[in-house]
């Protein structure tokens with residue numbers, strides 16, 4: 001059997017994993033909100049119209065942050081439409097997704113819902129059609145205690161205490177021609193700077209995310225990032241990065257290798273940040289907010305425009321998507337030194353972790369499981385592994401490691417979790433040299449696999465793809481061996497000190 005080896009030492013670390021690496025994103029898009037997390041009249045809806053079946057699944061994921069309300073939606077959104085008495089809220093056409101926005105779900109509903117989830121909000125302000133005034137009003141509404149126009153308005157809306165929202169995105173993907181009120185890098189850099197200044201003058205405790213390039217493919221990458229950062233470097237806390245992986249060729253080995261492009265994208269975005277750091281002779285390190293990432297495929301349900309809650313990009317992920325999604329998560333972990341925020345996009349419906357039917361069931365898309373595993377076992381310190389894996393070539397990529405791993409050690413719990421995707425059609429022995437952990441013992445081995453790479457979960461067969469127990473690992477002093485099944489996602493866990 002082929003073998004991949006990894007040497008791991010407690011002294012060679014990438015760094016601690018930020019708690020906010022385990023985030024997601026909900027946008028007013030298709031059926032993410034309406035008929036997703038919010039559906040008054042659904043058999044499981046609570047008094048606020050929140051679907052309890054969805055909430056239960058969301059809670060399982062132990063999300064740290066959730067970004068809201070968009071996305072492209074934000075660039076023409078008037079946040080004031082979504083607060084106050086529901087019967088007075090305007091119904092408007094949303095040009096971003098060609099849908100009817102009823103505004104029955106807005107800021108205060110989101111804040112109520114996210115409290116039930118137990119996560120922290122990240123809010124995006126509209127720097128498309130709007131600007132500094134709308135952003136500062138929203139900040140005042142959210143974070144001022146009272147005694148001002150918008151904070152008293154919040155109180156009159158039944159929210160006596162300020163939300164004290166910490167993290168604010170200064171717009172969304174404003175480099176893209178699909179964006180309402182796209183900007184040039186110069187225009188955006190200037191606007192982001194002035195908005196950041198005013199927002200931080202109003203509330204010095206906040207942190208802000210400047211919009212980086214919307215993708216690696218866009219022709220203005222990484223020039224956009226350089227120009228924007230030259231304006232806003234000393235005021236911004238993060239640069240955003242977005243990356244979606246879609247199967248471009250009908251070739252699974254190529255698809256499975258695509259997270260390598262995501263790795264390159266991260267390196268290039270970091271290089272842009274560090275270039276500007278040098279240019280400005282700054283001492284400040286710019287961190288990345290990976291506030292949209294996911295895999296993507298052609299939707300399973302056609303979209304009907306100008307509806308409310310019509311499924312958009314509604315995708316049942318296949319087993320091969322699980323592997324790519326898992327690799328993408330491990331790619332993020334391996335750059336935990338520079339990525340401080342990450343939001344899987346989107347949480348419910350579209351390209352989600354959770355799928356729903358209007359009036360019907362909610363179930364887990366199979367990408368739910370790698371996310372769950374990393375959120376559950378990936379908190380600690382990422383170890384810098386010395387990896388030697390068998391490799392393969394495709395038409396597009398050469399030298400692709402068959403085994404894609406990441407390791408997180410939790411020193412308080414004395415637990416080590418090794419995550420690994422086997423991209424190959426044959427089993428591989430994963431041989432771990434854990435020389436600093438001589439008292440190692442095996443804890444558990446979780447596997448997600450399916451004999452068909454095109455398998456998926458449905459409302460009727462929600463557990464077609466689900467984690468199962470793996471064959472385990474053989475431990476001998478500071479060495480361990482586990483078998484990774486063909487085309488599988490694995491978590492092999494150890495205790496690093498004898499109980």
Ligand code: AHR
Nearest residue numbers: 027070071072073172173
């Ligand atoms: O699918 C979500 C959308 O993708 C977001 O609105 C946008 O930011 C990105 O292009």
